[in-house]
Amino acid sequence: MHIHVHHDASGTHFGTLAQEKASLEEILGLALPTGIVIGAGNDIATPDEIGGIESDGFSGYRCLWKIFSAWMWRTQGMARMVAIGENYTVKEVKKLETLGMDILEAAVVPATGYGAPLMLPDPGGI
Secondary structure (H helix, E strand, O other): OEOOEEEOOOOEEEOOHHHHHHHHHHHHOOOOOOEEEOEEOOEEOOHHHHHHHHHHOOOEEEEEHHHOOHHHHHOOOOEEEEEEOOOOOHHHHHHHHHOOOOEEEEOOOOHHHOOOOOOOOOOOOO
């Protein structure tokens, strides 16, 4: 699930928590563990929206590390997933682990490669 995001890979735009509420409630009604992406760039969920997300029954949320705010670490009972890009080092990822991150989403394909066929070995290298 997403809010406050323009998803470049699919070209889909997702609005605020209030704007997406009906769709989110329908999916949450399936009673499956459900996480939510809470924004990207300068458009990100507010602390009030996070409180709403917690009470709505989401199991966790995801945010890009470069915009992860200190107040986001204070959420209770929700998994925190941090997303990083292809330029992070193993040393930097180990530092994230010490901060209380529950899940790591690590991009291996740069954003410029979205939509291109995945090749093995990838021309971007490992």
